[in-house]
Amino acid sequence: MMFGINGLEWILILLAILLLFGAKKIPELARSFGKATGEFKKGQREVEREILDDDSPKPKKRASKLRKAASDLGIDVEGKSDTQLKKEIAKAIRD
Numbered sequence: 001m002m003f004g005i006n007g008l009e010w011i012l013i014l015l016a017i018l019l020l021f022g023a024k025k026i027p028e029l030a031r032s033f034g035k036a037t038g039e040f041k042k043g044q045r046e047v048e049r050e051i052l053d054d055d056s057p058k059p060k061k062r063a064s065k066l067r068k069a070a071s072d073l074g075i076d077v078e079g080k081s082d083t084q085l086k087k088e089i090a091k092a093i094r095d
Contacts, residue, residue, distance in 0.1 A: 052086050
């Protein structure tokens with residue numbers, strides 16, 4: 001079940017932020033939030049690139065890391081190929 005935020009709720013949230021932090025702090029907070037979001041997405045892309053990289057020099061070590069990453073994400077690894085696991089990990093990271 002998804003909870004959406006309608007227009008009135010957004011107005012109340014923005015009003016609360018304005019009251020808590022003041023008008024002068026809001027641009028600074030927005031910049032900080034934007035930077036944090038950017039860093040998170042950058043880290044996400046790096047993890048995706050590392051997992052999907054097929055040029056690793058140690059295939060067995062790569063496979064065990066791949067299976068561990070999949071398990072950590074709650075993906076069933078039994079009987080799945082590395083390619084299948086890579087696709088499922090990428091999907092889990094995007095979602």
